[in-house]
Amino acid sequence: MRPARRLIFALVCLAALDPFVPVMQRRVERHRYEDALAFRFEGSDLFALGPLVAYLRDQPRGERPRTVFLGNSVMFGYGLDAAEAIPGRFQQLHPDTQVFNAAINGFEMGSSYLVSKAIVDAVDRFYVMRGTAAANPLLASLIPVEEADVRAFHLQSPNPVEARLQSMAEIWHLYASTYRLQAAIFGTSTRQYIHGRADAVRRAIAPDGPQPAIGAHAPADGAIAVTRWRSATIPTDERRSELRRQDQVLWQFAELVSAHRKRAVILQFGGAVTGVSSETELADFNAAFAPFVEVVGLTIPPAFKYDSRHLTAEGARLVAEALRP
């Protein structure tokens, strides 16, 4: 009966450990999310986003005011260390706030809006990169998303039976907390953590493969131009409807933030933009949502990018400085 004894021993150990899991989870999450100086998930990990959102929803008040950065790899700081990315630089400039770099490679405005909607009560200020209205189809499996949004953004709907079973299984704390524990302990999902360590060994042996691009840390001359569109007049209802029609997701995001009396800066990194795009439209948009939401234009000289899009460390520092509230 040795197998029986082993199985029973394993079950007893799990049962004995289970009451301590919530306490352990609170400790590691607080350490990970509240004490970090330049928080971001390693490897721009989509799957670690769920635990961060769950934590913020569980703990709507932090020790410091919270600022969340949302966007794609430019905001994440691809090729840069966490402290060198825009959110990391911003954290250094504003140590009185807790900055979360929640940007994920490929995230568009639709994804940022849905994430913002899930955490708006727990955040004081958002910095969001402007993009298309698309949302990552997996989001509904990772964060709470309303049924109407699942349909509107064409997300993959979680299986209702599976979701029901999962909620029933959450009586087992270790099962319920497994992703949150992984994210808090490793600062990313376990697979990203192992991959990151293995990658470090690989680079030590053979320094090859994708790595911070040449020039990512090189100093450069020039300045980042910041454009703030302002209008002295409040737009009429008709004008508001017109702007809303032009960019529904942008408008919904602004409505969400202003309805909760939070603050948001939407960053427009040059390039062609569809929807609300002319100077007059942007000025009217900002006037409609002042003082809660503002679209800010950033023109970044090529010298501050190491490829066609991604910022150098110097570029990220200058952008962070330009974002002073």
Next chain:
Amino acid sequence: MILTLRFIVLFVLCGICFFSVPRAWRPLTLAFWGAVFYAMFAGAFLAIVLALTVLTYFAGRRVVAWTTGALVVGLLYYFKVRAAVFDIGAGAPSSATILIPLGFSYLSFELLHVVIERRRGRIPVPSFPDLLAFVFFAPARVAGPIKRYPDFTGAVHGAEWSMDNLYAGTIRVMVGLAKKLFIADVLALTVAERPDVRSAAHAWVVLLAFTFQIYFDFSAYTDVAIGFSRMLGITLPENFRRPYLAPNIREFWNRWHITLSMWVRDYVFLPAGRGLFRTRLRALPTVIAAISYVVTFLVVGAWHGITAAFLLWGLYHGVLLAAYHAMRAKMPPSIAAHPLYRSRAADACGVAVTFLLVAIGWVPFMTSWDGASRLLALLFGAGR
């Protein structure tokens, strides 16, 4: 799919029923819960699978056997072509299930095995519940292994509840989970660097990552299937036996996806060889073997997907096996008997060469046709 809570709940219910009902009802119990599982994950195709099962049951008659065989092969071809049109490769099983009935590649080979063996007289008239259990057995439905009807039926009827089985099955499932989550999924992150590959060294890293990812991923599913079956006291055939330590390509195919290798050996390679022996090629056994290998592995490639990349992969392995066979057949006895040829050093060299050839063979598997050309060029220092 077999790692979801839905499956686990179904499996527990199935296990309780399986050991609670009289022994004679066990196949029907497995069939019922298997059908529930199939309906839950691929409901739209349940009717097709049921219809094929009924046809297979009546495959003792020549006309029905030929009709069933043609239908199974035709459907397999249709679904593979449909998947190819939607550009579904080996790396996208979840999307593929939308277009291909759940585990249809495995199911089709299992049904063909029953049809052929019935015609050969090696399987007597099967009991319908046994056949349903064979078709719908949930743990092996998604990713094999490819079962054999007599072995499976014997295992079901002889299944006994024991703590040893539960323990061994649980451990096997956990080993599979660990392989999948901690090794295969981590390697997948390195494989995902493929579009950014710019140098030969990086291309080799990505290729090696894929070589191990596909092994750990596939063998993980086999471990989970075997583990769950073991909990029910049912032994499934093994599918992998340290394939990357094979000293030659023939041995590799005796260790890699063993149940598929055995299937194509029995139903493609040997019949093809026998057929060729009845032709003028009779005097050229090496040529017969070479043609049989190539034909067999073209079938293996097509079984994975009817795309140029999979067919190329099949052809590559067919040619390798044919070349190995010819080398062995034409090797002078003095070399074959030489102590160096039989030494451990020679074995080690054989393992290294076989591994390298197999790894290069994975290139078409991991990417599109264009991507494969680019990656091959980079691997051998000819591209950027």
